[in-house]
Amino acid sequence: MLIGVLGCMAERLKAKLLEQEKLVDIVVGPDAYRDLPNLIAKADDGEKGINVLLSREETYADISPLRLDSNGIVGFISIMRGCDNMCSFCVVPFTRGRERSRDAYSIVSEASDLYNRGFRDVTLLGQNVDSYKWTSPDETEHVNFAQLLERVALIHPDLRVRFSTSHPKDITDEVLHTMAKYENICKYIHLPVQSGNSRILDLMNRTYDREWYMERVASIYRIIPDCAISSDMIAGFCTETEDEHQDTISMIKYARYSMSYMFFYSERPGTLAAKKLVDDIPEEIKKRRLQEIVDTQMKMSLEVNLLDIGKTFKVLIEGDSRRSDQEFKGRNSQNKMINFPKKDGLQAGEYTWVKVTDATSGSLRGEIVDKP
Template sequence: MNVSDSELMAGILTRSGHQTVPHLDDADVVLVNTCAIRENAETKVINRLKHLHHRKRRHPELIIGVCGCMAQHLRDRLLDAAPYVDLVMGPDAYRDLPVALDSLARGVESHVSLTDRDPFVGLRLDKNEDYADIAPIRKEGIRAWLTIQRGCDKMCTFCIVPFVRGRERSLPLKLLVEDVEKLVDQGFKEVVLLGQTVNSYHNDRADFGDLLYAVGEVNGLERVRFTSPHPADATDSMIDAMANSPTVCKHLHLPLQSGSTEVLERMHRTYTAEAYRTLVSKLRERVPDISLTTDIIVGFCGETDAEFMETYQMMADIRYDSAFMFKYSEREGTLAHKALPDDVAETVKGERLKQIIELQENISADINNAAVGGTVAVLVEGESRRDADRYYGKTDGFKTTVFPKADSHIGEIVNVRVHSTTAHTLIGQKV
């Protein structure tokens, strides 16, 4: 989502006459696009701003802006920590970027020091803003990100997103199909549909399954992916599209968060552990070769040893292909921060995280080892970072695969016979 928003900002600024530059030293303006999901993201942003401040001291005319969720969430703290920031703008205010930069630039031309002026602040949430008319400036490659829905109505107690991105709204299906057609014309082979809860998409009478079918029928498109869905919105129409559309990938990132119904209730996740298990069974019955990945949080407010073990057992039973795993990090402004004590010791959180990481690494390695001797279809993405003589790409199930270049080309789908694996990568030879 942040990559997509950065491309959106680039589109807005390019349309108003600005241009991106390849190196920081060439820039008159530096915009830091931020996330507020986890505390370490804030630490990284502050450190990056301190680095930029060193350059601003040498070049006082440099304009530094902070955009995105952290700007929306922590305006006052941000400006206290980095008073040299000239611009603070939330996710619904990007249209104001050209006006803000022009205003700041005029101040420089008038010899008014930026340090003597109040920063330009744009933090109004707009339930009608969907940026549907803005053409993002995308990076070259084979994969394009397409935002189909903004905001979130779910109100999970651990999450700050509804407070920094506003209420849920979806873009028109017809417009999205036209966008995908344009992306194919530009050379993109794969489109990833984005939303805070992407499968809650709805527009008039069209739901997410309808959108998957419609996008999947665009001529010339090789693959459709989406992230991140919510288990409570995993409808039969979505599953039908995954099972029947040859373009929709057989990979689903299905956040669990916890395997304990009691913890899920405290998280306001709106499904039970048993309902989640039933959904996984349905998915594997309807889409037998599906690849499942997930998100897990350990150490959420009040999590007991028994509740943690329910999560551990759920992971052991379901056997995800991979997982993003985190210790609970309290976020100021969330419902949990206001009403639930963060009462699990950090040492306990750390030990629980270590246990599930070890479990998942073993499961991932076992699943990948089972692929040895088989053949997978790989969409070639580019040159391997570790070996210039090899290409890498993704399978339909989103597994990274590395193989010798031979006579392959970026953007084509090739068949690769797997001869070895790691817990995270398939290694093979084109056949």
């Protein structure tokens, strides 16, 4: 048996795992997976297999398997790796290296292949998809993210296209207009705000301020009125005051997030914040602020979901609901999960129309109806 550690933290833990504690045989950084056969062979011969070099080129284009959900309906394709931003709380720039975009043709052919194998929902993944930028080797063709989205959407109208994550400083109106143009590009944007306060955003090095973010949200709702937006938020970042915390609370109400991932600030070694800022908010205050953020978000999620009662959505059936095999579960374009009683003749992987009859902060309930 060989034991290996793979991924972002491998570089940092290399000395501890290999030398001090002699726990593992193989240590592989996030850009070195192609080297695995060679490293395993080395470890088999009794040497340690180590490769934690970061690359400027590695995108893992054309490596399968892709990340697939076991239901055979929902798949994920990495379109880029790394990140050129330097958010002060984040380890990604140090552990995943510079931004690299994959060949647009190989992404489209992977998505087509998924469609041909029965997949109906594909998510294009990257740390910052809006800065996707690919140039053909002969430099005659340039593809930005809006153009890539369009190419994937054109594969088939029955293939739903999602993407994550968008950076508020980079998401363009061109992307929003492309989303509005194609029914199969899902009307859902994960747009992490992190904080609603401009001074804290500056300390976080997010490179946008509260007004910029609000303008982006207003543009989304103007160009795609039925779009759902979700967010990430950090409570109690370095030096955050009560008033600044309230700016995050008010942003939830302004942006009307359908859901959010919410955390209290926890310093990560090696980040800019760890080097330059003092983590000075006591833990009980961070936790209390986080709870206020969570409570506000839960109320908002319920409020926006209640507005869906009476509406009819096109839903992709993903399988049996968690509670009962008499019910299906599936998501609408806005990424909301809907549970509804089964109907003969329908199965997972097919679309149906569902009228919403009830809602909680986490999901919707409904019943199958005829196409409106």
